[in-house]
Amino acid sequence: MAQGAPAPVNDKKITEDFSKAMELVRANYVEAKEYEDLTKTAIQGMLHQLDPHSDYMDPKGYREFNDKQHSRYFGIGSYITTRLRQTFVTEPFKDSPAYRAGIRYGDQIVAVDGKDTSKWTSDKVRELLLGERGTRVTVTVQRPSLAEPKTFQITRDGIALPSIPNFYMVKPGIGYIGLTRNFQSTTTQELVEAIAMLREKGATQFILDLRGNGGGYLDQGIRVADKLLQRGQSIVSVRGRNRNNDQSAFAEMGASDNFPLVVLINNGSASASEIVAGAIQDHDRGLIVGETSFGKGLVQRIFPMQNSGALVLTIAHYYTPSGRLIQRDYSNSSLIDYYNKRNFDPNVKKGEMKLTDTGRQMYGGGGIEPDIKLGNADDGALTTTGIFEATFLFTRELVNGQVPGFANYKLGSIDFDSKLKGSEFQVSDDLLKAWQTYLLGLAKDYPGYGLTQQKLDESKVWARKFIRSDVLLAAYGTDRRDQVVSDLDLQLQRAIQELPNAAALAEKARARNNAMNRR
Structure with missing residues (x-):
């Protein structure tokens, strides 16, 4: 061995050193530490040195992951959230145990099995439920x-x-499909059923909403794209260090017809969502509307561990049909910066330029950039987190009949099945004044939450929309509320406008592909 050369790596010695370090911590650290917690932290620290998405799931986390991937879990069935350091129910699911028991919008969960939860976060309360x-x-x-x-x-x-x-039918002839939860084992079948049911109602054009969908099963993303593309068209390619992990997927069945299609994405659309959106875009099958997607193009494989936990390890990269890399750069970002998309400018073209089927220029290395870029806030949104959270408390009082002069807003149990009129619960100027008075009254108990007259005045336009939206939520549930307020969704409205352009683009791509096939 040359003088000064580093000693060869000895895997056995490294393993022994790690075990020795763990034992020293357990035996001598100033505070008692559980071996399982130390192991989890050590493994996660190692994996986070690799990339932002390699991770370790302890046995509890792995069980919850599997439940979600199979589209179910066991509990009471309700959405809960933290507002002003307290946990509230925002909606019991239809026909769930919570709904049947009488749980309502706005109920504050103050105890579970006798344990005081009045100051607990929703995540901690959820564990008990x-x-x-x-x-x-x-x-x-x-x-x-x-x-x-x-x-x-x-x-x-x-x-x-x-x-x-x-x-639902967003307009005559136009079906809206909200694929807004992760791709799971049932996703493709759900899509097939949604399209069929909307067709029965007269839908001939479709909006596919992938906003906020963070990914999930790769095979389900491929199967969803298969239902939208022509038979034989490429969907995605996977390339890794180990060539055995390389694969390419193509549409095997193909779409039953070529209905006009617009896909909605935002910065919460990731992984399998980006595979679908990228395939649609590269083949000019439809148009993409919204915001630049997250940019997660790493393929993970789950390796079960002996303790019933699991290692989630990146094994390859995703590439769109044109060869665009979906993953954005993470080499100079901390985990916090990466997940909050700091130091990332979606307007900077960093990746290699590729062409779609009709010759449109697209760039890789930064997620999927929409064809029509459009945010969804036209009123400055809310000015402080405190105003958002405090307004929930006001709406909670309102639907319980506790705001003087507005008894007509008092609601009973949520009604998932009543016929919607579309004009209920408009927010008057007098109701806005009551909102301001209520929030100003909370300012003393919640300093630092921005509950000032100036901030409230700046938030009036937002508050008018939010109060009505949440009253509709309490009255009818999320799904039907969204139908009523869809006219306030700027991205959805633009998607509707773009359907004729999407149809023209898809027809141009089909004509080009047919001409090439005849050669």
Whole structure:
């Protein structure tokens, strides 16, 4: 060995050193530490040196992951959230144990199985609500219309988590499909059923909404794209260090027809969502509207561990049909900066330029850039997080009949099936004044939340929309609320406008492909 050369790596010695370090920490550190916690942190630290998406799931996290991928979990069935350091129900799911028990929008969860949760975050409360099917959980809530807390005995059951929670006719002849939850084992079948049911209602054109869909199963992304492309068209290629991981996917069945299509994406659309959007864009099958997607083009494989946890390891990159790399650069970013997309300018073309089927120029290395770039806030959005959270508290009081002069807003249990009029619960100037008075009254108890007259004045346009939207949520649930307020969704409205252009582009691509096939 040359003098001064580093000693060869000894895998056995490294393993021994790691075990020795763990034992020294357990035996001598100033505070007691659990071996499992130390192991999890050590493995995660190692994986995070590789890339932002390689990770380790402990046994509990792995079980929850599998439940989500199979489109179900066991619990009471409700959306819960943290507002002003307290946990509230925003919606019980239709036909869920929570709904059948009488849980409502705005109920504050103050205790679970006798444990005081009044100051707990929603994540911590959620852990207590989950459990085995058939087991019972005691949930105590504080409701503004009741003088005393109300306690419910609820039996946990299987809760469906569909990838497509919402689809409807947004306009005559136009079907909207909200594929806004992750790609799971049931996703493709859900899409087929949604298209069929919308066709029965007269849909001949479609909007596919992938906003906020963070990915999921690769094979389901491929199968969804298969339902939208022509038979034989490429969908995605996967390339890694190990050539055994390389593969290319093509549409095997193909779309039953070539209906006009627009796809909605935003910066929360990632991975499998980007595979679908990229394939649609590269083949000029439709148009993409919204914001630049997240840029997650790394393929992970899950390796189960002996302790019932799992290692999530990146093994390859995704590439669109034209050869664009989906993954954006993460070499100079911390995890926090990467996930918050700091130091990333979607307007800077960093990747190699590629051409779509009709010759349009596209660039890789930064997610999927929409054909029509459009944000979704036309009123400055909200000025502080505090105003958003405090407005929820006001709406909670409103639907419980606790805002003087507005008894007509008082609601009972959520009604998932009543016929919508589309004009209910308009927010008047007088109601806005009551909103301002209520939030100013909270300012003393919540300093630093921006509950000032000036900030409230600046947020009036937003508040008018939010209050009505949340009252509709309390009255009818998320899915039907979204139908009523779809006219406020700027990206969706633009997608509707672009359907004729999407149809013309797809026809141009088909004519070009047919001409090439005849050669």
